[in-house]
Amino acid sequence: MATLTSLNPLLLFFVTITSTLLPVESGNTNHVYSPCADTTVQVSDGFTFSIAFSSRTAFFFNSSLQLSPCDRRLALTNQNSQISVFRPEVDEISLLTINTSSFSPDNYGGYMVAFAGRKYAARSLPAFVANNTYTVTSFTLVLEFKKGRLQNLYWKRDGCTKCSKGSSFVCLNNQDCAIRTSSCKNHGGSVDCSLGIQLAFSGTDKHFSALNSWYEVENLRQYSLYGLYSNLRDSLTGQYNKIF
Ligand SMILES: *[C@@H]1O[C@H](CO)[C@@H](O)[C@H](O)[C@H]1NC(C)=O
Ligand SMILES: *[C@@H]1O[C@H](CO)[C@@H](O)[C@H](O)[C@H]1NC(C)=O
Ligand SMILES: *[C@@H]1O[C@H](CO)[C@@H](O)[C@H](O)[C@H]1NC(C)=O
Numbered sequence: 522m523a524t525l526t527s528l529n530p531l532l533l534f535f536v537t538i539t540s541t542l543l544p545v546e547s548g549n550t551n552h553v554y555s556p557c558a559d560t561t562v563q564v565s566d567g568f569t570f571s572i573a574f575s576s577r578t579a580f581f582f583n584s585s586l587q588l589s590p591c592d593r594r595l596a597l598t599n600q601n602s603q604i605s606v607f608r609p610e611v612d613e614i615s616l617l618t619i620n621t622s623s624f625s626p627d628n629y630g631g632y633m634v635a636f637a638g639r640k641y642a643a644r645s646l647p648a649f650v651a652n653n654t655y656t657v658t659s660f661t662l663v664l665e666f667k668k669g670r671l672q673n674l675y676w677k678r679d680g681c682t683k684c685s686k687g688s689s690f691v692c693l694n695n696q697d698c699a700i701r702t703s704s705c706k707n708h709g710g711s712v713d714c715s716l717g718i719q720l721a722f723s724g725t726d727k728h729f730s731a732l733n734s735w736y737e738v739e740n741l742r743q744y745s746l747y748g749l750y751s752n753l754r755d756s757l758t759g760q761y762n763k764i765f
Contacts, residue, residue, distance in 0.1 A: 549610075556606055556637045557591035561669035563726040567608045570637035570664065570674070572619075572718075575602035576630030577647045589642035590634060603629050609720055611666075612732045617718040625707045626716070627651040635662055635674045645674040650716065653708075655691060655699035661719045663735055669727025677721075 549567045553560035556571035573580075573590040579600045582588045590597050590604070597604075603624065609615040626633070631652045636644040650657055661677040681692035689712075690698045705714035723735040 551611075554608070557589075557639050559638050559641050559670070561727045562611045562666065563669060563728055564612045564730055564732065566611045568611050568637075568664070568671075569606060569608045570635060570671070571604055571606045572633050572635045573597060573602055573604050574626055574629040574631075574633050574650065575600055577632045577649075579630060580632070580634050580644075580647050587644065587646070589636045589638065589644045591636065591639055591642055601629055611726065612722045612734045614734045614737055615720040617720060619716040619718070621705070621707050621715045622713070623707075625651070625705075627653050627656070627702060635676075637671050637674070641670055643671045643673055645676055648676045649693070649697065651702055651714075653702055655693060656702045656705055656714050657693070657697045657699045658714050659698065659717050659719075661721065663721050663723055666722065666724040666726060666732060668725055668729065672724065 548565065551560055551562050551566035551568060554569050556569050560568070562568050571590070575597060578584065579597060579602060580587055580590070580595065582592075582594050588595050590602075605619060607617055609617070627650075631650055632647040633650050634644050634647050636642065645662070648657075648660065661679070663675050663677050664671060665673040665675070678696040680696060681690075681698055689700055689704065691701070693699045700712060700714060701710075702708050702714075704710035704712045706712060707714065721735040721737070722732040724732055726732060
């Protein structure tokens with residue numbers, strides 16, 4: 522298995538809004554901290570997963586089989602790639618942000634894959650983030666568990682509803698709101714094109730308890746989590762014609 526330590530983790534931070542939305546439950550029982558290891562979790566455990574940035578083709582073995590970035594056959598470490606590691610709490614709605622002031626996703630292939638696990642490896646499909654024309658900054662990632670084991674990660678799209686009013690946005694493939702990469706600060710423009718990834722959990726934990734945060738995100742969608750983070754609202758969204 523590839524060792525992720527040989528890659529440079531990006532500078533990142535993540536925040537949760539547990540205290541305002543969900544009751545806080547005590548304690549972490551998951552002592553697996555590597556994204557390339559297997560574990561089962563319960564509500565309020567920490568859960569480690571990772572996001573790799575690279576070209577779309579770099580995530581496929583022999584041009585056809587999409588493997589987990591943990592699989593050394595992909596040899597991602599030899600490619601132009603970057604890895605971020607996150608540890609959100611299970612069943613808490615979180616907003617992950619990746620600051621792009623010193624990291625341009627289009628310089629690293631422009632696609633991202635979320636992944637975790639080894640024998641039970643799960644990975645998302647590659648999501649387009651940026652090329653030198655367009656940059657997508659807002660994502661929703663659902664982590665689906667069955668009896669506490671990660672089964673699937675998928676990017677949830679809600680079409681281009683959020684970008685219809687913002688003239689600076691372009692709708693790509695009827696699913697992603699994108700901004701012109703030349704408008705981004707890391708390309709000489711004025712917009713902070715940091716990535717925001719809203720996270721939600723679905724399925725069941727190892728005690729068969731239902732994970733409900735996905736349900737909460739669906740209900741919240743009209744407001745969007747971004748609006749709840751005043752510090753991020755200014756940098757990530759305040760610049761976008763108050764669309765959130
Ligand atoms: C790669 O794909 C080609 C064509 O699909 C196939 O013939 C070949 O056996 C594959 N190689 C490996 C190592 O799987
Ligand atoms: C990203 O980092 C830069 C420089 O530290 C900072 O000015 C900017 O506000 C950050 N953006 C976000 C969204 O946190
Ligand atoms: C950038 O990505 C968009 C959306 O996927 C695509 O339509 C466009 O052709 C790409 N441009 C370049 C220069 O690759």
